[in-house]
Amino acid sequence: MKSETREESGALIISFEGDIDLQSSPEARKALLEAVGKGMAVLVDLSAVDYIDSSGVASLVESFQKAKTEHHKFILVSVSDSARRVLELARLDKVFTICGSISDALEA
Amino acid sequence: MDDQLNDIVTRETETTKDILTLLADMGQTFAATQDIEASLQYAVEHIAKYVGAEAGSLFMLDDDETHLYCHACYGDVDIVGVEIGADQGIVGHCVQNIATEIVRDVTNDTRFHQGVDDESGFVTRSILCAPLSVKGNCIGAIELINKSSGDGLFDTSDLTLLSTLASSAALAIVNARMAEKLVEQERVARELELAAEIQRSLLPSGNEGLPVWGSNIPARTVSGDFFDYFELEDGRIVFNLGDVSGKGMNAALLMAKTSSLFRCLSKTIEHPGRLLGRINTEICETSTRGMFVTMVGGIFDPTTGRLRIANAGHEPPLVRDVQGNYRAIAAEAPPLGIVDDFSWENGFPVTTIDLDGGAFYLFTDGVTEGYVEDGVELGVDGVQKIIDESSTESINLQLERIVASVFGSGIALRDDLTVLGIADDLLKRPVSEDNDPTVGEKAVGDASHRQQFASLTTNSSPERLRMIRSMVTDGAKSLGFSNEVIQDLILAVDEACQNVIRYAYGGKHDGTMEIVLFSDEDNLIIEVRDQAPHVDPATIKPRDLDDVRPGGLGTHLMNQVMNSVEYLPLSEEGGNILRMIKIIS
Incomplete structure (x- = not known):
């Protein structure tokens, strides 16, 4: 898994690539929580995620809850099919705000 | 005796009008009363005055007939509330023998109980006492003390007069008490009717557009049976049917509790086995000893015809396939509310059934043990016969026929009647999706001709997961699973x-x-084995879905994507084996 964080229009965009599994999810979690800790809107780009497991989903949930309590936006962007499938199975597709593109998310 | 009679006749002639008026008034007072005590007071006052006594008191036996209580009195000394033994004194004697008593002069009578005088300071010289009895059943006595005229002593004509008045008072009291009981019974009946109304509101009111229908007819006002169904947002239907042990109000209350728990918890726990396990825990925590609930809970997906049920000690539901063959689904778990075993926390056993255009029938023993017209029990055979005869009709009509065979037989219901049915309609299948031509609960995975076709042994490191995923991908591809399903299997x-x-x-x-x-004809079977100490599956239970927090999600995902996930019974050698099955379509 690779991750990259950049700032754009007052939001932090964090992009993941590859597999977010038990091995890589601690790293993903660290990156997500760091981004949320900056006190800005966080957009998580999941377009290049080939696989995400429950530990990866748990990292997203934890970061989402932290952002929510601090009243910052936390949006999942361009969710790949396999990631979307797991979110649906976990019935979390209705919990997260999910946008089709970065520009949609920035306007949301 | 003749003298006495003459005396009464003389007095009666003089005062016939008065005594008739008194009797009529007394009767009316009791008949119209909302307050029996006030009427007793009215009676003792008027009787004492009429007979011409200085004082009078009315004693009634208590419920267990061991004591006599003074309920009303007349005269200078108030002894209301005084309690004596049921066989004490003149009053006790009178009540025990159901016979009038006269003590012309108390100084000459050893039966006189000095106790009341000592308490009241009253000086008793002469006593009359008559039982309050109706048809040999004595409820108390009226005692009069000291004639207010002449020498202050009563004579036998006074006694006969009191006896007449007492009989009539007794009848009036008994009637008033019966009326009071009737009013109380009516009040209870009204409250039962209100309870029944609340109960009916707990049942679903219609089945508009849903392939499910149910009916409940209580044997008494309230019911110990229940059923429910409702549609989830995604179109699946959650349903249940249950029977609380016993009848009457206690059963009705437990019914209300159980069906409410089901309705509430089923919105967050979709797995019928875990749902019933959870309800079991709740009922065990608070239930009255000795009461239990048999129940079937399940979920039906009209788009696939797949039904998943858990049966907690309930009469086996019937599945009827399109060819008209029946199969009974026996209970694999005990009734709810008996034992809270930790092993059920992970769920009661669940049976998966593919209706494939067939139907599913649930009923309580009130139906199968109910009498039909000729006085024999309907039985499971009878239920099947009715279904066979009406199989072309809607599920509503089929169930109505079953209910009518027992309810309409003219023989009183022995038990509550409750039925629920689900009809699978093949036309409801989405056109594009391929149906799972599945094998239901056929002993999947246990087939002897299964073949192992891939295996991998590795150390328990997260670094190995990627390798395991690619091994599963290759294996699943060789069985012809689609990419979407392979993603699920990997997960x-x-x-x-x-x-x-x-x-x-x-x-x-x-x-x-x-x-x-492994694979057999119908299934892909995946076993994950380890050499670790035994794991209690209950500690890896899936989370409730409304509980949005990290963790506990993995087991839920496994259950979602596989047809079966189970820990095999623990082996002697140690280690755990998790077996997952995916049906090959």
Whole structure:
């Protein structure tokens, strides 16, 4: 898994690539929580995620809850099919705000 | 005796009008009363005055007939509330023998109980006492003390007069008491009717557009049976039917509790086995000893015809396939509310059934043990016969016929009647999706001709997960699964391995993990084995879905994507085996 964080229009965009599994999810979690800790809107780009497991989903949930309590936006962007499938199975597709593109998310 | 009679006749002639008026007034007072005590007071006052006594008191037996209580009195001294033994004194004597008593002069009579005088300071010289009795049943007595005229002593004509008045008072009191009981009964009946109304409101009111229908007819006002169904947002239908042990109000209350728990919890716990397990825990925690609930809970997907049910000690439901063959689904768990065993926390056993255009019938024993017209029990055979005869009709009509065969037989219901049915309509299948031509609960995975076609043994390190995923991908591809299903299989195996790493080995990376893939004609069987200490499956239970927090998600995902996920019985050699099955379509 690779991750990259950049700032754009007052939001932090964090992009993941590859597999977010038990091995890589601690790293993903660290990156997500760091981004949320900056006190800005966080957009998580999941377009290049080939696989995400429950530990990866748990990292997203934890970061989402932290952002929510601090009243910052936390949006999942361009969710790949396999990631979307797991979110649906976990019935979390209705919990997260999910946008089709970065520009949609920035306007949301 | 003749003298006495003459005396009465003389007095009666003089005062016939008065005594008739008194009797009529007394009767009316009791008949119209909302307050029997006030009427007793009215009676003792008027009788004492009429007979011409200085004082009078009315004693009534208590419920267990061991004591006499003074309920009303007349005269200078108030002894209301005074209690004496049921056989004490003149009053006790009178009540025990149901006979009038006269003590012309108390100084000459040893039966006189000095106690009341000592308490009241009254000086008793002469006593009359007559039982309050109706048809040999004595409820108390009226005692008069000291004639207010002449020598202050009563004579036998006074006694006969009192006796007449007492009989009539007794009848009036008994009638008033019966009326009071009737009013109370009516009040209870009204409250039962209100309870029944609340109960009816707990049942679903219609089945508009849904392929499910149910009916409940209580044997008494309130019911110990219940059923429910409702549609989830995604179109699946959650349903239940249950029977609380016993009848009457206690059963009705437990029914209300159980059906409410089901309705509430079923919105967050979709797995019928875990749902019933959870309800069991709740009922065990608070239920009255000796009461239990048999229940079937389940979920039906009209788009696939697949039904998943858990049966807690309930009469086996029937599945009727399109050819008209029946299969009974026996209970695999005990009734709810008996034992809260930790092993059920992970769920009661669940049976998966593919209706494939057939129908599913649930009923209580009030139906199968109910009498039909000729006075014999309907029985499961009878239920099947009715269904066969009406199989072309709607599920509503079929069930109505079953109910009518018992309810309309003219023989009183022995027990509450409750039925629920689900009809699978093949036309409801989405056109594009391929149906799972599945095998239902046929002993999947246990088939002897299964073949192992891939396996991998590795250490319990997260680094190995990627390798395991690619092994599963290759294996599943060879069985012709679609890419979407392969994604699901990968997820399930990956989550199973994570559980081994995180829970069985507690995060240690040097344990052994073995993943084995088998197949038989219908199924892909995946076993994940480890050499770790036994894991209590209950500790890796899935989370409730409304509980949005990290963790506990893996087991839920496995259950979602696989047709079956189970820990095999623990072996002597140690280690855990998780077996997951996916039906090959």
